Amino acid sequence: MADRPHKPGHSVMSFGEHLEDLRRRVMFAVIGLAPIAVLCMVFGDRVIWLLIRPLERALLANNQAPNLQTLSPIEAFTAYFKIAMVLTVILGIPWILYQLWLFVAPGLYETERRFVRFLLPFSAVLTILGSVFLYIVVLPVTLSWLIHFGSALVPAIQPRVAAEQPAAALANIPIRTEDPPDPREGDAWVIAPLKQLRIAQGDGALLTVPLVSGGLISQQYRLSEYVDLIFLLGMIFALGFQTPIVVMLLSWVGIVDPVSLGRQRKYVFFGLMVGSAVLAPVGDPLSLSLVQIPLYLLFELGLVLAKWVPPSRVSRGLLSRRQRKEAASPSAPAPPGPAMTLPPPAGAVPRRTDGEYGDEP
Numbered sequence: 001m002a003d004r005p006h007k008p009g010h011s012v013m014s015f016g017e018h019l020e021d022l023r024r025r026v027m028f029a030v031i032g033l034a035p036i037a038v039l040c041m042v043f044g045d046r047v048i049w050l051l052i053r054p055l056e057r058a059l060l061a062n063n064q065a066p067n068l069q070t071l072s073p074i075e076a077f078t079a080y081f082k083i084a085m086v087l088t089v090i091l092g093i094p095w096i097l098y099q100l101w102l103f104v105a106p107g108l109y110e111t112e113r114r115f116v117r118f119l120l121p122f123s124a125v126l127t128i129l130g131s132v133f134l135y136i137v138v139l140p141v142t143l144s145w146l147i148h149f150g151s152a153l154v155p156a157i158q159p160r161v162a163a164e165q166p167a168a169a170l171a172n173i174p175i176r177t178e179d180p181p182d183p184r185e186g187d188a189w190v191i192a193p194l195k196q197l198r199i200a201q202g203d204g205a206l207l208t209v210p211l212v213s214g215g216l217i218s219q220q221y222r223l224s225e226y227v228d229l230i231f232l233l234g235m236i237f238a239l240g241f242q243t244p245i246v247v248m249l250l251s252w253v254g255i256v257d258p259v260s261l262g263r264q265r266k267y268v269f270f271g272l273m274v275g276s277a278v279l280a281p282v283g284d285p286l287s288l289s290l291v292q293i294p295l296y297l298l299f300e301l302g303l304v305l306a307k308w309v310p311p312s313r314v315s316r317g318l319l320s321r322r323q324r325k326e327a328a329s330p331s332a333p334a335p336p337g338p339a340m341t342l343p344p345p346a347g348a349v350p351r352r353t354d355g356e357y358g359d360e361p
Helices: 015-042 044-061 075-107 110-152 223-240 243-252 258-262 265-279 285-308 311-315 321-328
Strands: 188-191 196-200 206-210
Touching: 015 044, 015 075, 044 075, 044 110, 044 223, 075 110, 075 223, 110 223, 110 243, 110 285, 110 311, 223 265, 223 285, 243 258, 243 285, 258 285, 265 285
Parallel strands: none
Antiparallel strands: 188 196, 196 206
């Protein structure tokens, strides 16, 4: 393979200098992540609450107590630390990519840099859209369906109803929406919105008992498993929302043609249906539709971009420099053409310069 010619005005770095530059960029990237990690550790509890919020709403909607459990002393800390580290990497991706860009950019031509400047922000926007769509749309519907399915899978055993009223009076526990202002020791009440039975102690503390309704299968989830599920779904949707970029790249390298691919929409739709069955958390029709429809719309977006944003246009910067100047000053005069040279008059002797015809006596 022939060596790539270096750009004029740029020095050529040796292999050792490249390694030194790489070491410096890696060190800067790690140092830049340190303050982000500290912030994520400080606000990690709020992030956990934000992640648990869809599950809490789904449990309450299905008459289940909104509680998560941990089965080991270090499980809560492990989940907290994992969330903080993952959030550190996510928030630090711009800084990491910037250091990577400083290392790679000197070896790229300007046309190659334009491709990076176009694809990288576009990919980041698609990733954010995929995460927001998962959190706002997919998670509430999926969790609600799963909880309802699990709680109604095996019906609870219904006790027999006594034929006569018992002699002893039944305890009447008040059902409230808020805690009483000054409960006495031994007072008990039910907080209906949270599905909890609360009992007041003498020192002012409250004992809380979760209340559930439904079948024999109790819907109690582990914190670590729920966090792992969120991360897995987030990765799947972030990759799935890169469909427009995949379609564009396949078109740019000549593997597929946008026009021909557009004629095969029914096969693409069937393929997305199969892919949705793999990507969707559950296989109910609603969850499949919530995954398949956005993927198909992203596929159509990729076809439009492949037609209207060819690689030649990206390499020119979407608008050429001359087009940008014309757009900035539409009334600018046209550039002057070549100067017109008039022929000499008849009989005129052309002038000569010294040395034009050689040294003549």
